[in-house]
């Protein structure tokens with residue numbers, strides 16, 4: 001018997017859409033003991049949230065997230081709002097014994113994240129953070145290859161996340177769509193927005209980061225603020241570069257920026273091990289580049305693995321070998337794994353506790369950027 005899992009969605013922007021799509025599709029492709037039911041959508045603007053609810057077939061709407069969290073017919077709350085709201089909503093979910101799915105980054109900083117971890121664990125509610133790139137099949141395959149020891153000892157982990165959409169100094173900060181430029185809503189700039197993804201993947205694939213040395217820059221120092229109408233100081237980092245050391249002895253080299261003209265969402269990582277290397281690129285997300293030094297010399301070279309075979313992670317649930325899937329499917333996989341975790345009692349990762357590790361690396365990165373000195377990553 002498939003049980004209903006009543007979803008309360010808070011936020012109807014980019015992620016509200018990506019997650020709603022995943023809830024709608026997941027049971028068509030995965031055999032699961034629960035079926036998400038789109039019970040209620042919440043946003044501050046009644047007309048807009050109504051239009052969203054109609055388009056995605058939510059049964060009802062709320063304009064105050066507190067009401068949604070308190071509703072007895074909601075099992076699971078999905079937090080798809082700017083970062084400064086994550087903590088308050090997550091704590092309310094814990095108080096109301098609701099399962100909670102939270103968008104990344106978990107919190108504005110490690111201190112907030114700690115409170116959130118404690119609250120959901122004390123309440124005993126299922127929880128997860130949407131670091132969705134773990135569930136791109138090629139990235140999951142990278143994890144399998146590393147865990148099988150194919151790369152041997154790891155020497156280097158290199159990651160970049162490059163965009164170019166904030167170069168225009170006339171772009172305002174704050175309010176709808178531009179909250180990412182407002183430090184009060186976002187907490188940080190490219191570090192919490194983009195590097196957070198790179199760090200989560202890295203910790204998952206390569207283990208803990210122990211220390212980091214960082215450099216940040218804010219290229220446009222003042223922008224008009226949409227909420228006040230005044231020109232105000234920009235508090236976010238526009239670019240962030242850091243290097244560091246992992247617990248396994250490998251070296252970290254990370255970069256993210258919104259000032260790389262020509263790049264829209266160029267998330268790449270490369271891992272160099274003693275026997276083999278792996279490279280992945282979000283713009284070509286269904287491929288994993290793999291080089292194995294143990295291959296015969298004459299034909300040794302980089303292999304471009306088209307990750308679409310039935311034996312590849314998640315792919316048996318989709319089409320036939322050779323036909324690729326894309327960005328949206330990473331969210332479908334995450335919902336499928338969340339439901340399996342709830343049913344088995346073995347929660348899917350990353351839980352709030354897992355995601356807190358990324359928050360603590362971000363704290364260390366931003367602290368190091370202030371002084372230019374290396375900073376050890378705190379472990380909770």
Ligand SMILES: NC(=O)c1ccc[n+]([C@@H]2O[C@H](COP(=O)([O-])OP(=O)(O)OC[C@H]3O[C@@H](n4cnc5c(N)ncnc54)[C@H](O)[C@@H]3O)[C@@H](O)[C@H]2O)c1
Pocket residue numbers: 010011012013014015016042043044065079080081082083085103104105130131132176177178179193
């Ligand atoms: N996993 C990913 O790859 C990924 C990608 C993009 C964004 N995110 C994260 O998702 C979250 C949302 O980002 P987004 O891109 O969807 O933003 P968005 O601007 O597209 O949408 C934000 C939504 O929050 C709503 N909102 C704001 N304040 C609210 C309030 N007080 N009550 C109810 N609703 C409110 C807005 O009306 C809007 O619907 C952020 O934490 C962001 O970091 C994650």
